[in-house]
Amino acid sequence: MIHGNSADCRAVSGILARVGDKWTVLVVELLGKGPMRFNELRRMIGGISQKMLTATLRGLERDGFVTRTVYPTIPPRVDYELTDLGRELLVPVHALGDWARVNIGRVEAARARFDSSQKAA
Template sequence: MLPRHPHRSEDCRAISEILQRVGDKWTVLVVGKLGDGPLRFNELRSAVGGISQKMLTTTLRGLERDGFVTRTVFPTIPPRVDYELTELGHELLVPVSALGEWARRNTDRVRAAREKFDGMHA
């Protein structure tokens, strides 16, 4: 059980804002892939799979804005851009990895619960 803290609405708003970013499915996948080291945009897009160019761009911009990812542009032709986790991003990798591992371990249990629920409510 989580420790209880006094309720302050400004804390709830701040926490909610951060959880919206880090709880997003694309964020979880991108952070997980960048945990292995820096990647270029197209490498990251291929590694994540199923993400559109627009969604990956949006996700990376949000992660960069929030201090989880750095974007480094190399002056080559064509320009090379690498994305890498910051120290804060590496800290985020810990709970993200734990959540991903939990999801892998419990996929069958969740699927069974959904089937049971759907069968009872059909």
């Protein structure tokens, strides 16, 4: 639970917005397996645009979850890797993923009940 003043709430809200984003969760999960290149991430995620992956990686780098290493080759090689902070984030990300897998049937049943009640109304 969030305790404190409104500045604390805004700060926590900003962090939760970053780590709760669907693309962030997928990128963090994949980078949890080790360093990856941009196109490798994009191929493994599927359905993410180049622009969105770039924005997600920049945000993760800015917030200290990911490092970007450029190798002076031709063409340049860029690897993305989780920082210690990013690896710590894997714990709650895995827990949420596990929770979702265990409860998907319950959530789908609730959605079906809700959708049925909306059609009847």
